[in-house]
Amino acid sequence: MASQPILATPPSKDAMLNSFLEIVRNNNAPLPLGRNKVVFAATDLEVEMPLLLNRPGAPLACKEPAAVQSSPDDLEPLCRDEWLKPDIRIGNQSFHNPEDIPGDCVHRCYHTRRLTVQNLDSLPLLNRVIQxxxxxxxxxxxxxxxxxxxxxxTPLELATRLPHLRELDCPWLWEQIPIAFTSQAMRRITRVWEGPWRDARVEFGRGVRHVMPLLPSSLTKVSLWFWRTNAYGHEDQAVQMPDLVGASLSSPSANEFQGMDPVSLGLRDLGSRLEELDVIALITPDIFHSSGDGLLWPRMLHLKVEFHPCAPNGSWYFSGPRGENPHATGFAIMREEHYPLESPEYDDETHALWDDEEDEYWGDEGIYEHYTPDMFRTRPIAERINPLLLAFASSLQRQKMPSLQDGELFTWLTWRPSKDRVQEYEGSDDAPPTSDMEDTVMFRWGVRYDAPKGDGNGKVTWQVGEDWRPEDEVIAAFEDLVGRKGENMEWKAFEFMEEREQDVEAFI
Incomplete structure (x- = not known):
């Protein structure tokens, strides 16, 4: 299919300014005499994507071509006497497909190309933005x-144009874990292409190195949630995951990061200048400074790291209750197989699958609401999890983080097994407790450290289950933080629930 050229033209600078002023006028109009007028202490910037038109004479291709969208290069703060705390909300890109076009294709609804900022240096310095x-x-x-x-x-790049920025908050950085749709067509259409996924992580590691000297010294609090927290359990933990740490097209040699995960290294570098860091990410022990005796994160007060049960190299930190660990290592990413394919044959196969499955899955829920998850990894794999715990404990030492008040490392584990696995565990005590074997059970797994206050001792709180303990070296490393007698170390039981609580306010 031929691809129709798309030219996304944003509103002019004057149009954006007039829009803001109109909002102010509308808010001020009904105010009684004597009431203060509206000031922009907080401002929403709605980034609206252009409508994609799929015309009969020029249908859109299933794969999105590379394109550059222009953007206004300047926007002065409206209120020079007030600090600004803007929210930038990225809107959906809607898709229009006339009903009279046969072979409706939803490929275009699932985008793989990431939006980037062009000509960053041309953006103005906004001195009033603090958040x-x-x-x-x-x-x-x-x-x-x-x-x-x-x-x-992009968030860190934009931060370099905000000289007095204090806080950067990103509740989702668009990293997605593949969804286990029952429909094979939906799995292909919504595929998280492994090549671009790896390249994006490489770009982050490289980007942090570039922006570190340019970030404002006032920036002390950063929240980066790379993937959305899973409240529903729609993953398949039995499939092989990609190795996102291996060499990429933009970095053919792994020597650039010395074979380590670029995201973990980037976060480690970023933490060296922060007081608060809140991270949700696929990580390796490389995120923590576990060696050396010098000041590494000298300003850090609060550290919160939620890690995924899968490591970025495709290996897992957890197995099934009976040691099940299919695909213990990740697969290598190849140019021919793991980037969006340009050949029409792949799209034709997907369309044929869609046609075959559409009648089967369309019903009250629809093809989009049928899932075949297999989430069973609830027991730590000692040789994988202990190095992560040890690196965390070593990084908490006073000589490395002298200002630290608290730090935690944790993940959420889910029991939502496949039908075959349900039968295997029926009547067994090995699985987490449920009223029905097909119910979803989630629980928090991790460790928290609270630094001593005054002349008191610190405290370590474990929540790793009653029948599992870290290796002796890990226990000793945490005892070094709170005293060797162990009275300042607490072991909490799991709290099982059907669905983890979501921080709804983070997305408002």
């Missing part, structure tokens, strides 16, 4: 249809 939030307006929704992913480097 910036960037997120997708539908980030709380599970359905990724029409969502426009943004480069995970």
């Amino acid at each position: 910036l939030r960037i997120f997708h307006e539908g980030a709380y929704s599970l359905d990724p249809a029409n969502m426009r992913p943004v480069s995970i480097c």
Whole structure:
């Protein structure tokens, strides 16, 4: 199919300014005499994507071509006497397909190309901005249809244009874990292409190195949630995951990061200048400074790291209750197989699958609401999890983080097994407790450290289950933080629940 050229023309600078002024006038108009007028202490910037038109004479291709969208290069703060706390919400890119076009294709609803900032140096310096939030307006929704992913480097790049920025908040950086749709066509259409996924992580590691000297010294608090927290359990933990750490097209040699995960290294570098860091990411032990005796994160007060049960190299930190660990290592990413394919044959196969499955899955829920998850990894794999715990404990030492008040490392584990696995565990005590074997059970797994206050001792709180303990070296490393006698170490039981609580306010 021929691809129709798309030219996305944003509103002019004057139009944006007039729009803001109109909002102010509308808010001020009904105010009684003597009431203060509206000031822009907080401002929403709605980034609206252009409508994609799929015309009969010029149908859109299933794959999105590379394109550059222009953007206004200047926007002065409206109120020079007040600090600004803007929210940038990335809107959906809607898709129009006339009913009279046969072979309706939803490929275009699932975007793979990330939006980036062009000509960063041409953006103005906004001196009044002290807080910036960037997120997708539908980030709380599970359905990724029409969502426009943004480069995970963009928030930090924008921070370099805000000389007095204090806080950067990103409740979702558009990293997605593959969804286990029952429909094979939906799995292909919504595929998280492994090549671009890896390249985006490489760009983040490289981008942090570039922006570190340019970030404002006032920036002390950063929240980066790379993937959306899973409240529903729609993943398949039995499939092989990609190795996102291996060499990429933009970095053919792994020597650039010395074989380590670029995101973990980038976060480690970023933490060296922060007081608060809140991270949700696929990580390796490289995120923590576990070696050396010098000041590494000298300003850090509060550290919160939620890690995914899968490591970025495709290996897992957890197995099934009976040691099940299919595909213990990730697969290598190849140019021919793991980037969006340009050949029409792949799209034709997907369309044929869709036609075959459409009648089967369309019903009250529809093809989009049928899932075949297999989430069973609830027991730590000692040789994988202990190095992560040890690196965390070593990084908490006073000589490395002298200002630290608290730090925690944790993940959420889910029991939502496949039908075959349900039968295997029926009547067994090995699985987490449920009223029905097909129910979803979630629980928090991790460790928290509270630094001593005054002359008191610190405290370590474990929540790793009653029948599992870290290796002796890990226990000793944490005992060094709170005393060797162990009275300042607490072991909490799991709290099982059907669905983890979501921070709804993070997406408002």
